[in-house]
Amino acid sequence: SQQGEEDPQALSIQEGENATMNCSYKTSINNLQWYRQNSGRGLVHLILIRSNEREKHSGRLRVTLDTSKKSSSLLITASRAADTASYFCATDAGPGKLIFGQGTTLQVKP
Amino acid sequence: AAGVIQSPRHLIKEKRETATLKCYPIPRHDTVYWYQQGPGQDPQFLISFYEKMQSDKGSIPDRFSAQQFSDYHSELNMSSLELGDSALYFCASSSSGPLTNTGELFFGEGSRLTVL
Numbered sequence: 001s002q003q004g005e006e007d008p009q010a011l012s013i014q015e016g017e018n019a020t021m022n023c024s025y026k027t028s029i030n031n032l033q034w035y036r037q038n039s040g041r042g043l044v045h046l047i048l049i050r051s052n053e054r055e056k057h058s059g060r061l062r063v064t065l066d067t068s069k070k071s072s073s074l075l076i077t078a079s080r081a082a083d084t085a086s087y088f089c090a091t092d093a094g095p096g097k098l099i100f101g102q103g104t105t106l107q108v109k110p
Numbered sequence: 111a112a113g114v115i116q117s118p119r120h121l122i123k124e125k126r127e128t129a130t131l132k133c134y135p136i137p138r139h140d141t142v143y144w145y146q147q148g149p150g151q152d153p154q155f156l157i158s159f160y161e162k163m164q165s166d167k168g169s170i171p172d173r174f175s176a177q178q179f180s181d182y183h184s185e186l187n188m189s190s191l192e193l194g195d196s197a198l199y200f201c202a203s204s205s206s207g208p209l210t211n212t213g214e215l216f217f218g219e220g221s222r223l224t225v226l
Contacts, residue, residue: 033214042114042200042217043153088152097166098143098215100152 012107019076021104023089037086081110114218131186135203142184145200
């Protein structure tokens with residue numbers, strides 16, 4: 001990956017449990033975004049956190065950003081089977097360029 | 111609400127043939143991005159356009175070219191196709207423009223290219 005690693009690469013949990021995915025990046029950023037992708041489909045934007053923010057919430061999603069460690073985490077609380085998808089973090093490498101991490105494949109078992 | 115439209119959705123080509131993918135951004139979006147995603151891989155940035163001018167360039171092979179037209183739609187032209195070009199090609203659009211940080215991208219459903 002051009003930007004970094006996501007951890008874990010795959011995650012399998014039961015419905016109702018929380019899922020945490022981590023992302024590391026290499027360069028300085030202006031913002032970091034998380035996207036979701038169902039198999040073979042387009043990516044859908046979930047949340048954007050700016051470099052001067054440390055935490056952000058959106059519904060069942062909580063994102064943290066640690067610029068000193070160049071890392072971010074995405075927490076999905078009370079997971080549902082419909083949350084099964086791949087999740088990617090992405091960082092802006094300048095205007096007109098968004099670089100994606102390798103993604104975490106989440107499976108939520110009903 | 112209108113979304114990003116990509117065509118064709120599926121395309122099968124032989125090695126050394128050419129292919130053209132089209133992208134129609136969300137109305138009033140002025141920036142278009144192209145990404146390539148191989149099986150099990152993350153999306154790789156190819157190229158972006160703002161107001162019909164190339165904005166930034168990523169890992170786009172020399173065999174590929176792209177442009178944005180006056181109606182803001184974009185086309186990705188791929189020549190001398192290789193087996194390794196088989197992938198999902200995504201177009202995305204935004205209203206960020208070149209002078210601001212890259213904000214939320216809106217993706218199309220992708221064009222799946224298979225090279226035999």
